[in-house]
Amino acid sequence: xxxxxxxxxxxxxxxxxxxxxxxxxxxxxxxxxxxxxxxxxxxxxxxxxxxxxxxxxxxxxxxxxxxxxxxxxxxxxxxxxxxxxxxxxxxxxxxxxxxxxxxxxxxxxxxxxxxxxxxxxxxxxxxxxxxxxxxxxxxxxxxxxxxxxxxxxxxxxxxxxxxxxxxxxxxxxxxxxxxxxxxxxxxxxxxxxxxxxxxxxxxxxxxxxxxxxxxxxxxxxxxxxxxxxxxxxxxxxxxxxxxxxxxxxxxxxxxxxxxxxxxxxxxxxxxxxxxxxxxxxxxxxxxxxxxxxxxxxxxxxxxxxxxxxxxxxxxxxxxxxxxxxxxxxxxxxxxxxxxxxxxxxxxxxxxxxxxxxxxxxxxxxxxxxxxxxxxxxxxxxxxxxxxxxxxxxxxxxxxxxxxxxxx
Amino acid sequence: xxxxxxxxxxxxxxxxxxxxxxxxxxxxxxxxxxxxxxxxxxxxxxxxxxxxxxxxxxxxxxxxxxxxxxxxxxxxxxxxxxxxxxxxxxxxxxxxxxxxxxxxxxxxxxxxxxxxxxxxxxxxxxxxxxxxxxxxxxxxxxxxxxxxxxxxxxxxxxxxxxxxxxxxxxxxxxxxxxxxxxxxxxxxxxxxxxxxxxxxxxxxxxxxxxxxxxxxxxxxxxxxxxxxxxxxxxxxxxxxxxxxx
Numbered sequence: 342x343x344x345x346x347x348x349x350x351x352x353x354x355x356x357x358x359x360x361x362x363x364x365x366x367x368x369x370x371x372x373x374x375x376x377x378x379x380x381x382x383x384x385x386x387x388x389x390x391x392x393x394x395x396x397x398x399x400x401x402x403x404x405x406x407x408x409x410x411x412x413x414x415x416x417x418x419x420x421x422x423x424x425x426x427x428x429x430x431x432x433x434x435x436x437x438x439x440x441x442x443x444x445x446x447x448x449x450x451x452x453x454x455x456x457x458x459x460x461x462x463x464x465x466x467x468x469x470x471x472x473x474x475x476x477x478x479x480x481x482x483x484x485x486x487x488x489x490x491x492x493x494x495x496x497x498x499x500x501x502x503x504x505x506x507x508x509x510x511x512x513x514x515x516x517x518x519x520x521x522x523x524x525x526x527x528x529x530x531x532x533x534x535x536x537x538x539x540x541x542x543x544x545x546x547x548x549x550x551x552x553x554x555x556x557x558x559x560x561x562x563x564x565x566x567x568x569x570x571x572x573x574x575x576x577x578x579x580x581x582x583x584x585x586x587x588x589x590x591x592x593x594x595x596x597x598x599x600x601x602x603x604x605x606x607x608x609x610x611x612x613x614x615x616x617x618x619x620x621x622x623x624x625x626x627x628x629x630x631x632x633x634x635x636x637x638x639x640x641x642x643x644x645x646x647x648x649x650x651x652x653x654x655x656x657x658x659x660x661x662x663x664x665x666x667x668x669x670x671x672x673x674x675x676x677x678x679x680x681x682x683x684x685x686x687x688x689x690x691x692x693x694x695x696x697x698x699x700x701x702x703x704x705x706x707x708x709x710x711x712x713x714x715x716x717x718x719x720x721x722x723x724x725x726x727x728x729x730x731x732x733x734x735x736x737x738x739x740x741x742x743x744x745x746x747x748x
Numbered sequence: 749x750x751x752x753x754x755x756x757x758x759x760x761x762x763x764x765x766x767x768x769x770x771x772x773x774x775x776x777x778x779x780x781x782x783x784x785x786x787x788x789x790x791x792x793x794x795x796x797x798x799x800x801x802x803x804x805x806x807x808x809x810x811x812x813x814x815x816x817x818x819x820x821x822x823x824x825x826x827x828x829x830x831x832x833x834x835x836x837x838x839x840x841x842x843x844x845x846x847x848x849x850x851x852x853x854x855x856x857x858x859x860x861x862x863x864x865x866x867x868x869x870x871x872x873x874x875x876x877x878x879x880x881x882x883x884x885x886x887x888x889x890x891x892x893x894x895x896x897x898x899x900x901x902x903x904x905x906x907x908x909x910x911x912x913x914x915x916x917x918x919x920x921x922x923x924x925x926x927x928x929x930x931x932x933x934x935x936x937x938x939x940x941x942x943x944x945x946x947x948x949x950x951x952x953x954x955x956x957x958x959x960x961x962x963x964x965x966x967x968x969x970x971x972x973x974x975x976x977x978x979x980x981x982x983x984x985x986x987x988x989x990x991x992x993x
Contacts, residue, residue: 402867426870437865441883441960451869483960499869509868 352378352506352539353399358408360394360564368394369564371408376556379537383554385544387587391564392543396509399541400426412507427451430500430508430538434516436492438484444470444495445480451503462502469498472535474528490521497529501536510542514549526552547588551576551595559584573599577719597676600715602668605678605708607692607701612636615643615655622651632687635661640698642667645687667691670700675715679708755934759922762912766934772832773915773942776907777900780836784843784896785889791844792851793877802852809845817842817903821910835907835914842903843896847889854888855881887961890954894947901943905935916942 353376360369369391376382384392397403399410401422410417417425430451438447448469449462457465467477473494484492493513500508514522530553533540544550550557551572559567559575561583568580576596579585585592611630613622615637625633626648633651635643635658644661665685668677670692682690682705690708692700756766764772795802820838828834858881866880905917912918919935922928 400868402864423870423872426868429868431865431868433861433865433868435859435861437859437861439862439866439880439884440859441880441886441958443960454870485960485962496865 352376352413353541354411354414355395355399356409356411358395358398358405358410360391360398360403361406367564369398369405372560372564372566373408374558374566374569376539376541378539380555381533381540381542381553382556382558383542383544383550384558384560385547385550385554385587386560386567387562388545389562390560392545392560393511394564395560396511396541396543399507399509400429400431402426427454427503428505428507430503430505432493432496432500432508432510432513434512435489436484436496436513438492438495438499440484443481443483444475444487447484447495448499448502450499455503465502466498469501470495472501472532473498488521489517490525493517493521493525494528497525497532501532501538506539508538508540510540512544513542515544515546522549529553548595551598559587573719574723577723594676594679597679597712597715598674600675600712600719601671602673602675602678602692603671604714605670605675605692605703605711607670607703609701611702612640612699613646613651613655614638614640615658617655619652619654622655626651632662632689634664634689634691634699634702636699642691642693642699645685645689662686664691667693667697667699669693669695675708675712678703679705679712682708753928753930755930758919758931759926759928762918762922766938769916769918770938770942773901773904773917773939776832776835776913776915777839777897777904778946780839781843781893781896781900783836783840784847785893787840788844788847788851792848792855795848795852796855796881805848809841809848812841813845817906818909821907825910830911830913832907832913834910835904839900839903843900846896846899847892850888850892850895851885854885854892857888858884886957887954890950890957894950897946897950898943901939901946905939 355372355374355376357371357373358369359367359371361367372395384395386392394403398405401417412420445463445466448466452462452465453459467480470477470480475491475494475498479487479491484495487495496513514525517525526549542553554572556569557572557575558569561567568575568584573596575584576588576592579588610628611625611632612634613625615635622633631648632645633648635646635655637643642664643658644664646656646661650656663686666681668681668690672695678690678692682688682703685691688705689702691702694700758764758766762769791805795805817838821834824834824837828837862880862884863876866876871880905914905920907914908917908921912921916935916938919931923932923935
């Protein structure tokens with residue numbers, strides 16, 4: 342973000358907004374949030390926590406009863422409502438495409454509203470289709486001819502069409518199956534890496550929040566903020582019992598996804614090729630390791646052999662114990678490494694490089710050691726961050742939920 | 749006796765050829781449908797916007813529909829004389845009872861997420877109505893138009909009762925007067941063929957206007973729930989019911 346835009350602080354500042362309906366129900370209660378620029382901020386909470394209402398107040402589809410929202414330092418209630426909405430992309434569940442318009446025309450909606458000529462808007466629409474991973478051959482199709490996942494991609498493309506700085510997403514991936522959802526999430530993270538939009542994302546799925554969010558705001562029923570923190574901090578230091586409960590079981594294991602597997606000490610010794618000589622096998626088993634990992638000629642893992650069985654030569658492939666799912670060293674987290682160790686019949690995880698070649702093996706004990714080290718290091722980092730925050734004057738009062746970039 | 753005994757030898761008191769009668773019949777039946785459509789669009793929009801308006805509007809149009817057409821004609825003669833207008837006004841009113849609910853249901857059946865998306869993208873209420881809700885209501889509107897058109901074509905014939913203002917229906921009067929029952933056959937068969945042809949044209953026009961609707965039963969099933977469903981049509985009055993009016 343250029344410095345000139347930084348002059349007003351974050352792009353979107355939500356300042357003590359309350360939404361009370363005529364019947365007295367309070368959907369959002371004095372909520373304040375500073376949405377960081379160029380990052381994904383996730384609003385998550387149980388149904389009835391006011392997350393969608395909050396999102397809709399950002400583009401004035403719902404007007405707050407009190408409080409205000411600043412966009413670029415300016416109160417949005419002073420902006421003409423249609424102009425405001427056209428400056429923010431909006432993605433909803435089930436995509437909400439116009440059934441009577443072709444895919445290209447759907448995507449070109451806002452640019453056309455903003456006065457762009459038909460030809461230019463069409464060309465831009467095709468470009469966007471590629472960006473969101475859609476075949477441009479679909480441009481002339483109608484929405485009913487697309488799958489749910491494809492429709493949702495069109496929804497994202499449509500929201501990006503006028504290149505708005507802000508993207509509002511209201512449970513966009515809730516209605517698709519888990520496999521497609523994962524693809525869409527990955528795609529969104531990839532697009533975000535390229536475009537660096539300021540995204541406000543609403544979901545009820547805490548896993549999705551942790552996966553996508555740079556910052557996560559947990560809301561409790563009645564529209565009150567329970568915690569606003571980076572996902573890693575949420576997992577390591579839930580603010581209260583409600584947040585802890587909402588995070589659900591497996592919080593500790595899930596937190597491991599924030600620790601890289603790069604620091605693991607992999608043993609390359611117990612790896613033998615399929616066609617290894619007796620001396621090579623003897624050398625590999627020399628340090629008393631109970632299992633040897635057998636690989637093919639390209640070092641791709643095939644399975645485990647007991648060191649004793651292998652003494653006279655590597656057993657045939659069908660006699661090897663399965664090695665389970667290997668983890669990609671460095672690219673995947675300690676959680677993936679632990680998972681692969683737990684699933685491996687030998688209790689050893691296989692680390693592979695980007696090409697799938699075995700780099701080394703690591704035991705559950707070694708992974709446990711690495712987890713303890715990572716926790717200790719994270720704790721030290723947090724303490725340092727706290728000290729730093731306290732030393733900045735004027736930050737203390739407003740910065741109860743300081744923004745920290747995940748490592 | 750005038751004009752011979754064939755199916756198409758028309759008595760001279762009708763003052764029109766067979767083709768001329770078809771022309772008049774089409775005019776008298778289609779002008780009310782067009783006028784009805786022009787009136788129902790704003791009425792329906794008001795009913796969608798102000799929900800409480802819809803029940804009384806429905807009630808009034810239904811009551812008007814219950815007035816027998818002959819009584820309606822006689823009442824109007826004092827104001828509009830023995831003219832085509834006297835036939836066209838009641839038919840316009842009848843078409844409202846079919847078209848208003850069709851348009852209201854059509855506009856209301858637009859998926860809520862589509863409306864939300866339109867609103868969120870900064871389409872104002874007028875643009876939202878004209879470019880999203882109305883186009884999506886086209887299948888429902890055409891369902892109504894088909895019923896209104898067929899009903900109108902059959903009802904025009906009753907204009908014979910107020911002095912040969914019934915288009916092809918005038919043949920029925922002469923059939924009785926001159927005891928030439930083949931003229932009645934000509935009248936009934938031609939009216940039926942007109943209704944079928946007009947219905948076919950409307951189906952064709954609807955298909956042209958809605959390339960976005962799933963075609964064929966398999967595609968339709970696949971898109972069920974995703975696209976706008978056509979609302980249930982009001983029952984079409986059969987030509988027999990029309991004649992009873």
